[in-house]
Amino acid sequence: xxxxxxxxxxxxxxxxxxxxxxxxxxxxxxxxxxxxxxxxxxxxxxxxxxxxxxxxxxxxxxxxxxxxxxxxxxxxxxxxxxxxxxxxxxxxxxxxxxxxxxxxxxxxxxxxxxxxxxxxxxxxxxxxxxxxxxxxxxxxxxxxxxxxxxxxxxxxxxxxxxxxxxxxxxxxxxxxxxxxxxxxxxxxxxxxxx
Ligand SMILES: [Fe+2]
Numbered sequence: 579x580x581x582x583x584x585x586x587x588x589x590x591x592x593x594x595x596x597x598x599x600x601x602x603x604x605x606x607x608x609x610x611x612x613x614x615x616x617x618x619x620x621x622x623x624x625x626x627x628x629x630x631x632x633x634x635x636x637x638x639x640x641x642x643x644x645x646x647x648x649x650x651x652x653x654x655x656x657x658x659x660x661x662x663x664x665x666x667x668x669x670x671x672x673x674x675x676x677x678x679x680x681x682x683x684x685x686x687x688x689x690x691x692x693x694x695x696x697x698x699x700x701x702x703x704x705x706x707x708x709x710x711x712x713x714x715x716x717x718x719x720x721x722x723x724x725x726x727x728x729x730x731x732x733x734x735x736x737x738x739x740x741x742x743x744x745x746x747x748x749x750x751x752x753x754x755x756x757x758x759x760x761x762x763x764x765x766x767x768x769x770x771x772x
Contacts, residue, residue: 581596613750616634619634622662630662635741635743638652638654638655650684650725652749655749669688673686673688679756684718686718694709698727
């Protein structure tokens with residue numbers, strides 16, 4: 579079925595019900611497009627020792643092996659997907675892609691990951707290695723720090739036993755199908771031993 583209006587101010591509730599149903603039916607397209615975008619990172623190298631697909635897979639592999647929540651593993655996998663489009667603002671692109679499917683802590687972990695990562699390299703550009711300090715006190719601070727310090731900045735090793743994208747595909751499809759849509763409730767993800 580197709581809604582027949584040619585301008586929105588002539589649309590009806592019935593037509594929007596059709597569009598809503600079609601959009602919901604096509605939700606698996608989100609995971610398909612996201613996985614395709616992620617795969618395209620295999621051609622983004624930009625001087626690093628690994629391409630950006632391998633880097634993303636390695637960050638997700640490290641997070642999973644450290645027992646991170648599946649939603650955090652999902653976010654680790656996609657954290658640099660924005661580089662498929664634009665490196666300078668890649669954290670915001672990735673954060674926007676995952677926002678409807680993850681809890682706030684995980685969204686922020688990705689949105690500001692570069693400033694946390696900066697601890698390990700901003701000094702080389704005359705930047706502030708303590709850029710993360712502006713986020714002190716945020717409930718997701720420890721999670722974002724753990725992501726940057728343990729899983730992201732360490733994930734440029736071509737010799738690491740990195741899991742393939744196929745391993746993570748079911749997780750991407752499950753989360754992006756909206757089955758975790760109860761994202762309104764706050765949830766804390768820092769599972770670092772207290
Ligand atoms: Fe990264």
